[in-house]
Amino acid sequence: MKRRSLATPVCVGLMVIGVAAVPRLLEPEHDHHVEISAAAMVPAAAELPRDGWVATASSDETGNEPTRVLDGDRATIWHSRWRTASSLPQWLTIDTGKVQRVSGLVYTPRSGRANGRIGRYEIRLSQDGTTWDAPVVTGTMADDEAVKTIGFAVSSARYVRLVALSEAGERGPWASAAEIDLLGDPGLPPPVTGNPSVTGAWGPTIGLPIVPAASALLPGNKLLMWSAYAANEFGGANGYTQTAVMDLTTGQVSGRRVDNTGHDMFCPGTSMLADGRILVTGGSNATKTSIYDPRTDTWSSAPDMTVGRGYQGQTTLSTGEVFTVGGSWSGGRKGKAGELYSPATNTWRPLPDVPSTPFLTADPAGVYRADNHAWLFATGGGKVFHAGPSARMNWIETAGRGKVVDAGTRGDSRDAMNGNAVMYDIGKILTVGGAPAYEKADATKAAHAVDITGRTPSVRRTSDMAAARAYSNSVVLPDGTVVVIGGQSYPVPFSDQTSVLVPELWNPATGRFTALAAMATPRNYHSVANLLPDGNVFSGGGGLCGKCATNHPDGQIFTPPYLLNADGSRKPRPAxxxxxxxxxxxxxxxxxxxxxxxxxxxxxxxxxxxxxxxxxxxxxxxxxxxxxxxxxxxxxxxxxxxxxxxxxxxxxxxxxxxxxxxxxxxxx
CATH class of the missing domain: 2.60.40.10 (Immunoglobulins)
Known part of the structure; x- marks a missing residue:
């Protein structure tokens, strides 16, 4: 097989794990307010020239020596010893001949046969081949023939070592590779540096077997993630979903294809039920409903919704019921009135007097985009407050046929599709970013504080973020501050241009944002973020576009400033x-x-x-x-x-x- 051109650009921090065609794109007083240079376009990283490289390995079989990974022929492979005793871990080291800037490794697995495909792995770097740094990436690769591009923070190294900790299919104690390439420095803007007690810090990249387009925190310090019918792309209504669970205590990741509910859970509504189960509705299979029970680690079907939906807004109510509305991405482009799921009766009930019309934005693509991703917050008596992303806000009643009452505009805000809304205190909501259209419209830096504790909501403009953002994620921390992660200043699905790599922390006491430590990887469309039980934040995903340059099947854990001293050491914390x-x-x-x-x-x-x-x-x-x-x-x-x-x-x-x-x- 002809080797890829050395000029082929690959975006830093991504893993191209699919080989299918690109699917149809979705249609159309340490508070420092600073300008963030990382909001500029994120350039691509090119493969480094292999001139003078040397490959060595922990073991090899005759005819399958490590030099095979540098010969440009996918038909030849390095394989660890298998005729005589061999055991994991196995490693493969590339000596590039000089210290240089490196930002990723491209792993081409063997084709035709599965034995030796690497599963769990880590990547270590060294400048002298003797002293090795801590892993810059740990993770798990999918058991398939797709090329995997594993990105990490730009580092200086001469030696790069890929360590196989398991065989992908657990078929034996082997490791193999057809080709290995390395990525150079993409020329990213310098990260925000300084006092970690102000900026926080990011951990190493964690490789995942899927692009996590959805995630949910589970009991037992675990994180559930899922993509679509495939690990790295979506399309159609295929009736199954690729999932993964990360044990946050051990770092181990396990993958599973969920078939039994007949549900491709891409672009769904998601809610945490009163008993801890997770309700997933619609998406690619627009009427389907699935429930995950973390107590038994099982998925089961619930009754279909009365209306097919994808991209709907959804939330759990004070009654324990679940309200959903909108969602014309899937199931037809039409008015999608609200409906209510009752866990007690395991039934759906339509709410004909809660049409989607009051919640629409003025998106130029029409209802297909205008009724997406409603920001919904449960209040007393089974009511819901709708905070956006439309500029108009509403109260929603769910008793009987339902009712919608206008709650006025969100201050001076325009429509803010793909922005965020977070309840950071009782009855108090922070809204940040978004754009007047789903895509290809300038995002905003604006942030608003919405107080719904009174009969009439009050809205005040806080200070702006330093960077405009859409497709970002926001997470409320236990001290009431809010961290805003990722996003683009000009949102375009499946693009990493105009990515914002510097998160910001909002302080409700001052209403101002502080720039935080920069991420290694863009987190845009189809990315996620979750607060973890240890007070850290998981951020991952982005992409899900098949054979493209913006798939990010990985994540990082962010340690907020409140856990760090000025020298980067951990603060003592209560227990x-x-x-x-x-x-x-x-x-x-x-x-x-x-x-x-x-x-x-x-x-x-x-x-x-x-x-x-x-x-x-x-x-x-x-x-x-x-x-x-x-x-x-x-x-x-x-x-x-x-x-x-x-x-x-x-x-x-x-x-x-x-x-x-x-x-x-x-x-x-």
């Missing part, structure tokens, strides 16, 4: 030593800590897809001191404040440093 596993609304619980703390907060576990995480909310708690290490903590009685479900309970010390969360189920 919760005892807490109940469940509580009812209006109750008072006793929580033990290892030291005196300032207070407690709840953050609801949630699921995210397409920049929307409607179940996400933070609830600060009232507490009293029994002793320095024992506290009486009051749970709000109103299920509109704490909708039933699983929550992360954090203790915070006087400096605002959070504990690792205790898991607490409220109601349900």
């Amino acid at each position: 919760i030593t005892s807490a109940p596993a469940a509580a009812s609304g209006g109750s008072t619980i006793t929580v033990g800590t290892d030291r005196a703390v300032k207070g407690f907060s709840l953050v609801r576990t949630s699921s995210v897809t397409h920049s929307v995480d409607n179940d996400q909310r933070r609830v600060p708690l009232t507490s009293s001191v029994v002793s320095p290490t024992s506290h009486r903590v009051a749970i709000p009685a109103d299920p509109g404040i704490v909708p039933p479900g699983n929550y992360l309970l954090f203790a915070l010390d006087i400096a605002g440093t959070p504990s690792v969360a205790a898991q607490l189920r409220i109601g349900g």
